[in-house]
Amino acid sequence: MAVFVKICGICSRSDLEQVSAFQPDALGFIQWPKSKRYVDPETVGQWNTPAGIRRVGVFVDPVESELAHAAQYGRFDVLQVHRVSSGWTLDRDLFQGVEVWRALNPSELYFDESRFEYDRYLLDSYDPKTVGGTGQVCDWDKAQALIKALKTPILLAGGLAPDNVAAAIKHVQPWGIDVSSGVEIEPGVKDMNKVEAFISTCRES
Numbered sequence: 756m757a758v759f760v761k762i763c764g765i766c767s768r769s770d771l772e773q774v775s776a777f778q779p780d781a782l783g784f785i786q787w788p789k790s791k792r793y794v795d796p797e798t799v800g801q802w803n804t805p806a807g808i809r810r811v812g813v814f815v816d817p818v819e820s821e822l823a824h825a826a827q828y829g830r831f832d833v834l835q836v837h838r839v840s841s842g843w844t845l846d847r848d849l850f851q852g853v854e855v856w857r858a859l860n861p862s863e864l865y866f867d868e869s870r871f872e873y874d875r876y877l878l879d880s881y882d883p884k885t886v887g888g889t890g891q892v893c894d895w896d897k898a899q900a901l902i903k904a905l906k907t908p909i910l911l912a913g914g915l916a917p918d919n920v921a922a923a924i925k926h927v928q929p930w931g932i933d934v935s936s937g938v939e940i941e942p943g944v945k946d947m948n949k950v951e952a953f954i955s956t957c958r959e960s
Contacts, residue, residue: 757958758924758931758957760781760953761809762950762954763783763785763811763813763912763933763934764936765783765794767943770944771802775805777951779808780807781809783811783813784813784829786814786821787814787815792935792942796812796824796825796828799828799830800829800830810831810832811833811835812825812831812834813835814837815837815838816840817836823850831853833854834850834854835857835858836855836856837857839857842870843871855871856876857871858876858879861897861898875908876909877933878909880893880912880914891913891914893911893913895927899927902929909929909931910929911931915953917952920932921960932957934953937953938953
């Protein structure tokens with residue numbers, strides 16, 4: 756089965772349209788105001804994506820009301836949450852048809868005691884000052900072990916780029932791949948040559 760490809764950190768309608776032309780499986784929009792890649796949900800909601808491309812809202816320690824507002828106005832298909840507590844939960848009845856993904860670094864997932872049933876996990880590197888887009892590679896060996904041990908599909912993120920994603924897919928064998936800084940000119944501005952090369956490499960791996 757082909758690896759699922761998510762291009763994260765989309766910050767403009769122009770980038771959305773150009774990236775969509777390369778047919779990724781999902782686009783990510785940062786919903787954390789402290790991020791350089793932040794775009795408010797009302798703005799994201801004005802941008803249309805082609806059929807078949809999932810819209811992922813990326814949140815940091817969100818409360819349910821924040822997610823409900825963003826899901827409605829941003830028209831998100833997926834809510835990706837970072838840095839939530841082990842006891843964090845969500846009323847699924849309020850988010851019918853919306854998937855919930857949890858982002859962790861591999862060491863955190865080893866000891867995760869969450870009782871919430873996430874649809875996907877995303878494994879990323881850790882930086883205390885920011886979330887995602889760090890360019891730092893996460894531990895591929897731990898990621899590989901987790902993918903073999905868990906039934907929940909897992910996306911690999913962290914420091915991926917056109918020149919290393921094939922090796923990452925071969926070594927880790929994730930369900931999906933997530934990239935942001937590895938296909939950028941600068942934070943929030945995508946390099947379309949890198950985007951095309953990245954997606955093409957994923958499709959061929």
